Amino acid sequence: MSVIMCPGFKAAGVSSGLKKNGQKDLGLIYSQVPATVAGLFTKNRVKAAPVLLDMELIKSGVCQAVVVNSGNANCCTGEQGMRDARTMTSLAASELGISNDLVFVASTGVIGAPLPIEKVKTAVPDLVGSLHPEGLPDLARSIMTTDTVPKTASAQGVVEGKTFTVTGVAKGAGMIRPDMATMLCFVCTDVGASPDILKEMLVKAADRSFNRITIDGDTSTNDTVMVMANGLSGAVIRSVAHKNIFQKVLNEIFLDLAKQLVRDGEGVTKLVEIMVRGAVSDSDARNVADTVAHSPLVKTSFFGEDANWGRIVGAVGRADAKIDPDKIDVYFDDVQMVKAGMGCGKAAEAEATKVLCKPEFVVTIDLNMGRGSDLMYTCDFSVDYVKINADYRS
Amino acid sequence: MSVIMCPGFKAAGVSSGLKKNGQKDLGLIYSQVPATVAGLFTKNRVKAAPVLLDMELIKSGVCQAVVVNSGNANCCTGEQGMRDARTMTSLAASELGISNDLVFVASTGVIGAPLPIEKVKTAVPDLVGSLHPEGLPDLARSIMTTDTVPKTASAQGVVEGKTFTVTGVAKGAGMIRPDMATMLCFVCTDVGASPDILKEMLVKAADRSFNRITIDGDTSTNDTVMVMANGLSGAVIRSVAHKNIFQKVLNEIFLDLAKQLVRDGEGVTKLVEIMVRGAVSDSDARNVADTVAHSPLVKTSFFGEDANWGRIVGAVGRADAKIDPDKIDVYFDDVQMVKAGMGCGKAAEAEATKVLCKPEFVVTIDLNMGRGSDLMYTCDFSVDYVKINADYRS
Numbered sequence: 001m002s003v004i005m006c007p008g009f010k011a012a013g014v015s016s017g018l019k020k021n022g023q024k025d026l027g028l029i030y031s032q033v034p035a036t037v038a039g040l041f042t043k044n045r046v047k048a049a050p051v052l053l054d055m056e057l058i059k060s061g062v063c064q065a066v067v068v069n070s071g072n073a074n075c076c077t078g079e080q081g082m083r084d085a086r087t088m089t090s091l092a093a094s095e096l097g098i099s100n101d102l103v104f105v106a107s108t109g110v111i112g113a114p115l116p117i118e119k120v121k122t123a124v125p126d127l128v129g130s131l132h133p134e135g136l137p138d139l140a141r142s143i144m145t146t147d148t149v150p151k152t153a154s155a156q157g158v159v160e161g162k163t164f165t166v167t168g169v170a171k172g173a174g175m176i177r178p179d180m181a182t183m184l185c186f187v188c189t190d191v192g193a194s195p196d197i198l199k200e201m202l203v204k205a206a207d208r209s210f211n212r213i214t215i216d217g218d219t220s221t222n223d224t225v226m227v228m229a230n231g232l233s234g235a236v237i238r239s240v241a242h243k244n245i246f247q248k249v250l251n252e253i254f255l256d257l258a259k260q261l262v263r264d265g266e267g268v269t270k271l272v273e274i275m276v277r278g279a280v281s282d283s284d285a286r287n288v289a290d291t292v293a294h295s296p297l298v299k300t301s302f303f304g305e306d307a308n309w310g311r312i313v314g315a316v317g318r319a320d321a322k323i324d325p326d327k328i329d330v331y332f333d334d335v336q337m338v339k340a341g342m343g344c345g346k347a348a349e350a351e352a353t354k355v356l357c358k359p360e361f362v363v364t365i366d367l368n369m370g371r372g373s374d375l376m377y378t379c380d381f382s383v384d385y386v387k388i389n390a391d392y393r394s
Numbered sequence: 395m396s397v398i399m400c401p402g403f404k405a406a407g408v409s410s411g412l413k414k415n416g417q418k419d420l421g422l423i424y425s426q427v428p429a430t431v432a433g434l435f436t437k438n439r440v441k442a443a444p445v446l447l448d449m450e451l452i453k454s455g456v457c458q459a460v461v462v463n464s465g466n467a468n469c470c471t472g473e474q475g476m477r478d479a480r481t482m483t484s485l486a487a488s489e490l491g492i493s494n495d496l497v498f499v500a501s502t503g504v505i506g507a508p509l510p511i512e513k514v515k516t517a518v519p520d521l522v523g524s525l526h527p528e529g530l531p532d533l534a535r536s537i538m539t540t541d542t543v544p545k546t547a548s549a550q551g552v553v554e555g556k557t558f559t560v561t562g563v564a565k566g567a568g569m570i571r572p573d574m575a576t577m578l579c580f581v582c583t584d585v586g587a588s589p590d591i592l593k594e595m596l597v598k599a600a601d602r603s604f605n606r607i608t609i610d611g612d613t614s615t616n617d618t619v620m621v622m623a624n625g626l627s628g629a630v631i632r633s634v635a636h637k638n639i640f641q642k643v644l645n646e647i648f649l650d651l652a653k654q655l656v657r658d659g660e661g662v663t664k665l666v667e668i669m670v671r672g673a674v675s676d677s678d679a680r681n682v683a684d685t686v687a688h689s690p691l692v693k694t695s696f697f698g699e700d701a702n703w704g705r706i707v708g709a710v711g712r713a714d715a716k717i718d719p720d721k722i723d724v725y726f727d728d729v730q731m732v733k734a735g736m737g738c739g740k741a742a743e744a745e746a747t748k749v750l751c752k753p754e755f756v757v758t759i760d761l762n763m764g765r766g767s768d769l770m771y772t773c774d775f776s777v778d779y780v781k782i783n784a785d786y787r788s
Binding site: 047113383 | 615
């Protein structure tokens with residue numbers, strides 16, 4: 001299914017020289033009219049300058065453009081970093097002929113190096129000149145760091161006879177963890193919605209997607225998820241029924257992008273859904289899913305395609321949740337590996353190993369204690385993950 | 395410094411065939427008289443059969459021998475596992491000619507496979523026959539799993555003119571995390587001490603050593619730390635002054651063994667002390683040290699010998715602690731890399747890179763917020779860690 005750009009938006013991505021390899025590193029997304037906006041930003045107490053600036057700008061609830069660079073996070077850069085973030089927005093605003101406070105900013109890359117703002121300055125005219133309704137793939141490439149593929153998604157819905165579109169672009173790779181996934185994600189839509197409604201729906205969609213994925217458990221200083229709604233479709237989200245329709249489409253886009261992030265996590269070869277059910281509460285289920293999804297021993301055994309269920313049970317045992325070791329069942333897809341806390345034998349193990357050889361599968365952990373359930377998306381931990389992160393800056 | 399065995403104890407290690415490669419896999423430690431005993435066991439809710447049995451036995455406060463195997467964890471093995479653990483103790487007790495409830499048991503290895511108790515049965519006479527005052531190195535080898543070197547330590551002290559000895563043996567490798575490090579550790583001493591005093595001092599020593607180390611953040615189902623005191627030196631620990639003397643020696647042995655565990659962690663090439671000071675409270679300092687010590691991105695940058703201080707600051711930012719990003723200082727040994735939240739430049743980075751190339755160094759994080767401090771011992775995260783854990787059971 002090809003990705004379609006939301007009507008009324010344009011995008012661009014160019015090379016400004018921030019990346020050493022000459023690849024695209026400066027992107028822009030632009031709405032032909034000012035849009036309402038909602039955002040979620042990193043919970044890390046160390047926040048990059050562009051995040052701090054956006055958190056101020058978003059109070060207005062209005063945004064018309066986002067300028068974003070890769071290759072430098074503009075984080076731990078002090079007052080100069082804040083000035084550089086403001087300069088990025090004013091350069092773009094001036095070239096677009098709109099007010100400074102309608103332009104948001106995001107950065108991703110190495111922490112602690114000053115942003116070479118002159119490179120950005122030189123490239124902005126070309127960036128604005130490249131804006132195009134078909135520019136989404138260029139934007140998607142321009143925000144990549146260790147990502148190996150660009151990530152975009154789109155879907156449509158109908159409210160009161162009016163078709164609306166939701167289009168998203170994201171980058172991720174390493175440092176992905178719930179609250180928030182280390183990532184940038186920009187979603188544009190042509191519904192009309194107040195900033196409050198947009199925020200409410202953004203939070204719900206993120207909770208079911210970006211807050212359910214993990215790659216290495218680290219979080220970034222630059223995480224940003226934004227939704228812009230320019231209202232040009234004429235579909236306005238007001239009633240509960242409208243919300244339900246829009247939420248479903250938004251959830252779909254977010255989950256699609258979140259899974260793309262995990263699949264393309266650094267060195268990842270497998271996408272694994274950790275489904276926990278039968279917990280005393282949903283929060284217990286969440287704790288178990290989270291602990292299993294983050295366990296390096298579980299993740300390396302996925303990489304090794306080894307049905308080492310003992311490591312899964314071991315991780316369950318250290319989660320903050322009420323469990324009875326003698327009641328735990330574990331399944332790899334529909335192959336039961338553990339029954340009442342004990343292994344199901346060699347035949348089951350052979351079947352489970354076949355499941356592990358697949359690029360995507362589900363590990364279901366049934367605690368048989370109650371009705372609580374939750375899930376996490378995780379990945380394997382590979383030799384390449386270590387190689388990529390040992391050499392990142394070299 | 396050569397390790398000396400505590401007088402009045404003997405040890406042995408033999409091959410019973412539990413390990414596929416024919417290496418030593420069955421060990422025994424024996425006191426010539428019944429000793430008082432204190433222990434700490436895994437906090438994992440999934441506990442192996444030998445742990446459950448020892449937790450019962452230790453209520454008596456008396457122990458004369460510990461029989462231990464590697465190659466099989468006897469965990470998630472149900473009622474048969476409990477019977478097998480009891481059989482291990484009764485086989486050893488019978489051969490030693492002492493009561494069953496004076497023999498403790500420990501196991502380490504793969505989870506979920508039934509213990510081949512017949513192999514143990516066949517080997518016990520040879521095991522007991524091999525007991526020797528110089529048998530410590532054999533015992534140390536018999537409890538190794540992915541450990542590459544045996545781990546022992548000894549030290550002496552004097553109480554009221556009487557010299558006492560403390561001798562310890564440990565195994566670790568992967569799955570090391572505070573509360574508890576996944577590990578086995580047996581310490582024998584010839585002081586006299588009540589089980590209560592022994593427990594109090596064991597807890598303190600463990601808190602400063604095994605609970606301050608991390609390799610991969612996972613915990614095991616089999617962790618066991620035991621101290622046996624047989625009183626044969628005539629030195630009796632009663633007063634506060636005596637306790638201080640004994641605690642110092644015990645701490646030394648525990649920290650020595652704990653550092654040996656990290657150095658020999660799976661794939662480890664570096665031992666790194668994460669020292670946090672200037673926190674609002676000691677518990678804030680602990681949280682920061684713990685988060686930095688567990689961060690895969692920080693650990694892979696140690697492996698890459700990359701002075702990527704941005705990852706350290708990023709990890710500090712997501713720790714549960716009060717911080718001001720603009721006050722953080724970071725040092726690699728005595729090289730300051732970060733001052734007031736910003737990098738100290740290329741020259742400092744070049745110096746810091748030299749520190750990173752050392753096999754052991756200290757990362758000091760000064761939050762400049764208060765007087766709280768704490769530390770953790772961690773290691774790098776290497777390509778070999780992943781290889782070892784992907785292939786563990788093959």
